[in-house]
Amino acid sequence: MERWLRNFFLFLSNNRMITRLAKKYGFHLGASRFVAGKNIEEAVIVIKELNKKGLAVTLDFLGEFVESEGEARDRVNQSIKAIEFIRRENLDAQLSVKLTSMGLDISEDLVLENMRRILRIAKWNDVFVTIDMEDYSRYEKTLNIFKQLRSESEHIGTVLQAYLYRAEQDLRELHEYEPHFRLVKGAYKESVEVAYQNKKDVDDQLKKLIKIHLLSGHYTAVASHDDKIIEYTKKVVKEHDIPFEQFEFQMLYGIRPECHEKLKDEGYTMRVYVPYGTDWFGYFMRRLAERPANLQFLLKGLFKF
């Protein structure tokens, strides 16, 4: 049943028509537990509360399925506005972007042009930008764009997904770029041809990636809510005397918030991924796929609606 629900929510997350309808008919159905607001002004209130508790943030303006250059430019302007807010309000925050929202499904040149605009403003304001990793059909293109941008900028990092068989090889090959990586299990529905389907295999590969990347000396963001992964990271850090400035933990806004503060209190850098915007549907469906029990928030939202 759990696997069936997971596949069902991942199918919904990839449906353009429902995504549009959800956007049009508003910010409802329990998404507000995981999404910080409809616009940057609302998100800033949440970020300030998190910063006050000593938690750092990475901010994501939600949006997938961008189909025109105009829509992509609008996303670029929103990202630039977010960077300017971060600096003006003196927030402890970075930015996360999805390349589909920068026009990846239109052309790679458009994405490069859009990302270079963002990175120019990011450099002036000293704000770090992470390229989120999307589904496997965009993986190769995303890595190529990352490599190109990394050779031009120090303010860019990306994500590797442990469920992909090739993740370890890519991690090793990318070390020449001195990358800042966020390491995750992976949130999309991928085929058995490219990805492990079994939790233990994914967990084992994530542990492997964490150890290799930490020992390489490059910055490592361990993005997981899984206690076993967090404990494993602490163990490697301790055994190999990894400096606390070389890694951080990351978790999603609204998920296990008690752990965010606990890790911060133990002295670790803890960064919360804070999404905002009206294009919340795909993001919310992936959170349901990870944990069908989150359906309760959708049901409560429906009841209020």
Ligand code: FDA
């Ligand atoms: P796992 O799924 O095994 O969960 C461990 C425990 O955490 C669960 O038992 C539950 O208690 C809690 N939990 C996990 N998910 C939950 C949820 N949705 N609701 C409530 N509780 C939950 N993926 C990707 O493909 N590309 C990306 O760019 C990113 N970026 C990213 C950034 C950050 C900051 C995080 C934390 C995660 C991502 N991800 C991602 C998502 C990631 O790939 C993965 O799908 C989720 O983090 C869930 O996996 P866990 O490692 O948390 O473990």
